[in-house]
Amino acid sequence: MARTIYSARQFVRHGHVLVNNKRVNIPSYKVKINDTFTIKEKSRKLECFQDAIRSAAPPAYIELSKVDFSARFLYVPEREEVNIQCEVPLVVEYYSR
Numbered sequence: 001m002a003r004t005i006y007s008a009r010q011f012v013r014h015g016h017v018l019v020n021n022k023r024v025n026i027p028s029y030k031v032k033i034n035d036t037f038t039i040k041e042k043s044r045k046l047e048c049f050q051d052a053i054r055s056a057a058p059p060a061y062i063e064l065s066k067v068d069f070s071a072r073f074l075y076v077p078e079r080e081e082v083n084i085q086c087e088v089p090l091v092v093e094y095y096s097r
Contacts, residue, residue: 001039001052001056001064001071002052007052008027009027011048011049012024012027012029013025015040016039016040016043017037017038017039017040019031019035019036019037020037021036031073033073033074033075034072034073034074035073036070036072037070037072037073038068038070038071039069039070044069049069054066058071059077059082060074060077061073061074061075061076
């Protein structure tokens with residue numbers, strides 16, 4: 001429901017996101033399997049959420065309901081399923097110093 005990871009973090013930090021109908025404002029909050037996350041009713045009218053929900057194409061491990069601005073976490077994905085650009089060997093090299 002966000003176009004980038006950075007905007008998703010900002011949406012959570014500003015209190016627009018509910019997990020299992022409870023407000024969450026910590027971007028690193030760990031969702032569990034079958035947790036439902038929604039956009040607050042008041043926030044759904046904002047242009048950024050309207051655009052994001054129209055163009056949303058969720059991965060297989062997230063079930064999206066565009067009608068009520070909600071999604072459900074179905075399963076923990078394998079590393080190959082997550083589309084994050086990161087060169088793991090460089091990260092390991094950096095932290096091994």
